[in-house]
Amino acid sequence: MRLLINIAIAIAVALIVGFGSAALVLDRERLFGAVTRGAWTAWPDTGSPDADPYTEAMLARTGEVPLGAGEGLAFSADADSAGARLRGECSYRVTGQTPPARLWTLTVYDADGHLMDNPANRTAFHSREVLRHEDGSFTVAVSRSAQPGNWLPVTTPDAIRLILRLYDTPLAGGSRIGAVVMPAIEKVGCP
Amino acid sequence: MIRTLFYVLGGVLLGGIIHIAIILLLPDFANRDAWTSLGRFGPDGAFHRLPMSEPGTEPLPYLDPQMAYAACRFSLDGGPIRIKAAMPEDFWSIAVFNRRGSNVYSLNDRSAERADIDLVIATPVQMAQLRENPIAALDQSIVIEVPVTRGFALIRSFVADPTLVGRAEALLGAADCSAELPSADAPPAVDPGDEKR
Missing domain, CATH: 1.20.5 (Single alpha-helices involved in coiled-coils or other helix-helix interfaces)
Structure with a gap:
């Protein structure tokens, strides 16, 4: 009897630890290979054959198709440069320069990773259409209310995510990501 | 205790x-991975254009809405496959993934050094056969060796402007995932039968 109870305890512990830890790990952001520059984080190994098993499992669960190392590198931001969570009810300014890339796009997603329908019909900016300052830097306003210049509209008051995709960039493809300059994400205001 | x-x-x-x-x-x-999702768009062995990523109609999560996409699920069991596609002048890239959704190969228009896609995908065994019996018609092709038998290829084509969507979609719609692969040049000592489609 004692033995049976002990075995039952062992199995219960095994199941809770096994499934619990797997779920915990996969629900969080990816653990390994993250490269953080300013407010932005990229996972350069995601698009290579060396992707770790956790990344593979995460990709299989979400159905995402990562950018290959020969295509480019995606940086995502869930928080502003001060470290506060990005929220749709607040207004932000994404300003500065991007690392060298032939082409880049800046896209905003809601908390579930979906694009947001908006009257301006805009979900992204790319490097060739964005209006720039004289020194080549740019400012993109991310907010619910219309803004002059580059306006990336948001319709949710909840969490948002920005993704900056650099296409054909020397950063992808194995070379170490050094001290690259990423655009800053400044909070302009919250209601 | x-x-x-x-x-x-x-x-x-x-x-x-x-x-x-x-x-x-x-x-x-x-069951929600990329391979399974792409099966919704049509049979294997052919490119299928994915609808443009717009709010509410995103074919796969976190796709760049500034790109047009075409995807092809392929199998190398019947021999190497050849992908041919005419592409726009602007940025494009193609990536090959294994069945599990991990990237095994990728290149863009600049690294391809050509304006169209002519890519032959082979397993290591098929690659060895191709080396033994080179096919002259594939001189200009990019021949890659991937450690997979099943997988999918995804073409991304930059759409700078909504007015260019039609052209990108037309070109992607014409992409060929099972282009003709000539058999080895004569005289092949041993006919590599499984190189024919």
């Missing part, structure tokens, strides 16, 4: 094994 503690410890160790097994096996059992 001590004995129960040992059983708990054993349970934790077993839990670690279950954890590793889940992580390693999950890509083979997932």
